Amino acid sequence: MHTRPLRFSKSAVSAKNVFVRTIDVELPLGVYFLIVSSKTGYRPHPDKVFWATSLAGPWSGGTDIAPESTNTYNSQSTFVLTIAGSSQTTYMFMGDAWDSSGTSASNYMWLPLSVSTSAHTATLQDYAYWKVNPTTGESRPRGK
Numbered sequence: 001m002h003t004r005p006l007r008f009s010k011s012a013v014s015a016k017n018v019f020v021r022t023i024d025v026e027l028p029l030g031v032y033f034l035i036v037s038s039k040t041g042y043r044p045h046p047d048k049v050f051w052a053t054s055l056a057g058p059w060s061g062g063t064d065i066a067p068e069s070t071n072t073y074n075s076q077s078t079f080v081l082t083i084a085g086s087s088q089t090t091y092m093f094m095g096d097a098w099d100s101s102g103t104s105a106s107n108y109m110w111l112p113l114s115v116s117t118s119a120h121t122a123t124l125q126d127y128a129y130w131k132v133n134p135t136t137g138e139s140r141p142r143g144k
Helices: 068-074
Strands: 018-026 032-038 048-052 060-064 076-084 089-097 107-116 121-124 130-132 139-141
Touching: 032 076, 068 089, 068 107, 107 130
Parallel strands: none
Antiparallel strands: 018 032, 032 048, 048 060, 076 089, 089 107, 107 121, 130 139
């Protein structure tokens, strides 16, 4: 395996202020998505999404995956689980919701992530309760 530095467009981000958590979503349509957050320890920040058609870049974007004021619903990206079902594919954002004092109050945030390869966006769906059918891949708010 060869590793290369990620290349971002100059307007996308100042690299010294970004902590790359994971390359989260690789789609079969030839678009890669990268979700990153600022680096200040365990405090949540607005996660940003970048996209590229090659892992070598260049990477563009830097848009919020949730309203900026929510600080990604007080979490940071850890992983995106792909649930490929018989009817559709659902992407589940899995974020750490750390308690900065290090107590057992730390938790996790699992939300559906709406992905558009044509618009180059990934957006969290803010559902208090939701469910996903692992066989079909269909997800919806609970009660609907």
